[in-house]
Amino acid sequence: MSDPFDAALDLLRRLPPSQTQQNLASIISIAPDLEDDLLSSVDVGLAVKRCPKSGRDYLCCDYNRDGTSYRSPWSNDFDPPIDPDDAADLVPRGKIRRMEEELNKSIDVYRELYYEGGVSSAYLWQLDEGFAGVVLVKKSSGGAGKGGWDSINVFEIIEATSKRSAHYKLTSTVILDLGLKNDAVGGLELAGNLTRQEELDQPLAGLRDAEIESSHVANMGRMVEAMETRLRNLLQEVYFGKAKDVVGDLRSIRLLSEAEQERQSHKEAISKMGGATI
Template sequence: MLSEDKFDASLDLLRRLSPRHVAENLSAVCSLLQHENETEGEELAQDLLSAVDKPLEVVRCAGSGKSFLCCDYNRDGDSYRSPYSNQYYPATGDEDSPFPSPALRKLEIKANESFDIYRDLYYEGAGLSSVYLWDTAEDDTNSIQEGFAGVVLFKKETEDKMGRWNSVHVFEVEPELALLAVYKLTTSVILDLLNSSLALNSLSLAGTMTRQTEITQSLSTEGESLEWAHLTNLGQLVEKSESNIRNLLQDVYFDKLKDIMLKDLRTLGDVSEKKAEELKQLELINGLQGL
């Protein structure tokens, strides 16, 4: 089987498996590919890790004592770069490990501070956020003026661990004019909700939603630097994207779930069963609202 066919078959298999266990399933598929052909399997595994969204992992930065989020965009092998110390954990010992240019690193620090304030406001002071930037221009000495890319990560769990929200915002900034830039944003939200009532049968809802946005924005630098102009535009774009997806989850998917549970299925049971289904649906909605 050709490499392209193996990759497509792996993606098709992962789509059909439970999204609740996507991390375990992805690891198993990658191991299977590497077992069959180590060299080819390693390349396919790297492609799968880049293509498949999975819940964000948390690692503690020894240099700062803070926890940070891990994804494929701050990974080098089995190590992950901290946005606080700019070091990999565990240490790679490889001088060729990817790092942002000095100018972009300064912007990365500001971005982490800014989106941490965003997280505190929009996630009720809970959860974690991390931002990672990388150069896209061949000459990284002037990377901010010539364009860059990055990812904004958010993760939150409810206190009872029954609700989990992971959002990944991958963006690319392409300057058009001196004070005009194109922002391309791909947002993926991984939602996992579980019925917490022991009196009812188990009911869960899990899945991933992805949306893309492209917009041209002016860079207002009056009294501010170019870096803060980019952060302002990115913050507004991420805020709008998260709000749109949250509304879709609430208005489309949960309303559809309500129709199925309370209309299509209500003739299959008695009144007590109907009330039980109503409670299940209400708990799932409360779980989303608690994130």
């Protein structure tokens, strides 16, 4: 008998990508013991919550979750509140929190420049060796032409012993969900996701802790910018380019008169060159 976790992942791969959130919830209701493993393994659209302390929106994912509570990057508090003893282990402090605050400010500017709206959040946490983090961006549009873009960028960072450089491992996933529904075309839906990974060694500027922390933030920001640009271009080529090729193979948009005129010009050119007519 196959492993239930593998069977659940196999099932989700065969169901419509635009309904992953609903299908995931249905599978968890049937097999609640798989909840933690599935939530940490399956990429779904990001949920938005409002921080009661700061009044700002933030994004929810498995990396800022404890049960049904989520930590706001703006206040560093869980909502709903969790046990203080548990919070002490889950809430970043010191160097990690300072970098998290600076990273959120930087990503907020990046989001406004590239997305002109949406919501962004960044979370960092300590590892046994180095630290890790995630940068999230979500942009949605409604109406007859709905659209959703969810970007999940997960980092693992290990500093060199000299603290003059660090090794960065980035795993980025973009979830795209587009739809159009009106009387003219009926219903049209295009959804899917794309994941890419990159590892780089980057220098760290400065000698003081504040300078090294700022270097980490700058390095992560540049890597996210480059990776998201690459994924955006790949999505453009894979989804829209392929859809255009398929539609073009099904039916030509050229008028018959234009095609006939081109064939006639082709015949005349060959005839003048002394070749055989077609």
